[in-house]
Amino acid sequence: MKKFDGIIFDFNGTLVLDDELHFAAFEKYGREDLGLTIEREDYFSNMHGRPNDRIYESIYKKPIPDELKGKFARRKEEYYIESFKKNPPPLANGAVVMLDFLKENRIPCAIATSSDLHSVNFFREVFSLDKWFSDIIYSDGTMRGKPNPDIYLRAGERLGIPMQNLITVEDSLSGAMACKAANAGLVVGICPRGKENFLGKEHTDMVITDFTQFSYEELLKRP
Numbered sequence: 001m002k003k004f005d006g007i008i009f010d011f012n013g014t015l016v017l018d019d020e021l022h023f024a025a026f027e028k029y030g031r032e033d034l035g036l037t038i039e040r041e042d043y044f045s046n047m048h049g050r051p052n053d054r055i056y057e058s059i060y061k062k063p064i065p066d067e068l069k070g071k072f073a074r075r076k077e078e079y080y081i082e083s084f085k086k087n088p089p090p091l092a093n094g095a096v097v098m099l100d101f102l103k104e105n106r107i108p109c110a111i112a113t114s115s116d117l118h119s120v121n122f123f124r125e126v127f128s129l130d131k132w133f134s135d136i137i138y139s140d141g142t143m144r145g146k147p148n149p150d151i152y153l154r155a156g157e158r159l160g161i162p163m164q165n166l167i168t169v170e171d172s173l174s175g176a177m178a179c180k181a182a183n184a185g186l187v188v189g190i191c192p193r194g195k196e197n198f199l200g201k202e203h204t205d206m207v208i209t210d211f212t213q214f215s216y217e218e219l220l221k222r223p
Contacts (some may be wrong), residue, residue, distance in 0.1 A: 003221045004185050005165040006108035008155045011123065011136075012115060013171035014190055018089040025080035030059065033075055077119060091127065092190065094211030099132040105222045110135040112155040112168075114146060135159065147177035152184065167219060176200030188214065 013019045023043050030038040036059065056064055056072045102109045111133055113120065120138045124130055135158045143150035156163045167186045168179040179187040180203045187205050191198035195207040208214050 001218065002185070004167045004219055005161045005221055006110075006159050007102070007167040007169065007216070007220065008110050008112050008152060008159070008184075009168075010170045010172070010175050011111050011113040014092065014169055014175075015095050015111070016089055016091055016123070016127065017192065018084065019171070021080055021083045021087075021089060024083060025076050026055070028079050029072070029076045033072075034059070073116065077116075081122065088126070092192075092210050094214070098211045098214070098216055101217065102220075103132055105220075107220050107222065108159045108161060109133065110137060110155045110159055112137045112151045114139050114151070116140075146172070146174040147181065149178050149182035152178055152182035156182070167216075169214075170200070170204075171198075173200035173203070176203035179203070186219065 009015050012022060023040060026043060027038050030036040038059065056068070099109075101107075109132070111129070113136065115123070116139050120136055124136070129136065135155065137151055137155045137158060139145065139151070143154060145151075152168060153163065156166055159166070163183045164185045166184055167188060168182070168184040169188045169190055170176045170179055171190050176187055176189055177200060187203065189195075189198045189200055189204035189207040190210070191207055192209050194209060195201055198204070198207045201207050
């Protein structure tokens with residue numbers, strides 16, 4: 001069995017189980033701000049896991065000015081944070097044990113998320129992410145969004161490890177496609193509802209329901 005030198009995680013829907021909060025925020029945004037209905041199937045097939053600018057173009061079916069993208073993103077995030085504070089979602093089952101293992105064994109790890117800096121700073125505080133991660137690569141406007149590989153390639157560069165020697169973990173179709181396009185050594189999909197419900201399963205090497213099913217101790221090299 002091949003062993004890998006490090007691991008890169010997506011965040012939303014992967015380490016923290018907040019998919020439904022994001023869908024609810026976009027659905028409310030569409031209904032109350034745009035007068036549009038955003039269907040669940042359309043969200044998870046075409047919007048889930050992508051950066052906000054791509055999502056709003058998906059809603060409008062055309063390119064929109066950067067100024068409007070920023071306005072839309074802020075409004076949607078207001079709905080998301082409002083729901084989050086009312087009912088904070090947990091970290092995925094087994095995530096804390098795994099992250100502690102990575103820290104204790106000095107195994108390189110990073111987050112590669114389509115969230116923006118404002119959201120990343122919120123999550124840093126809520127989940128005390130800095131105790132596990134020194135590198136959180138986020139959507140800063142300089143990279144193409146998933147399913148393009150840019151954010152994973154940058155994460156690999158930050159870790160100083162070739163992508164073929166890294167494990168990646170994703171919960172979305174666009175994210176799994178990004179990992180494959182980045183030539184990740186092992187692409188792991190995570191889906192609490194099981195493998196058959198993971199839209200990107202054809203782009204993964206394995207699908208797990210949570211991190212208790214992930215044999216990271218056997219797959220990762222220790223210094």
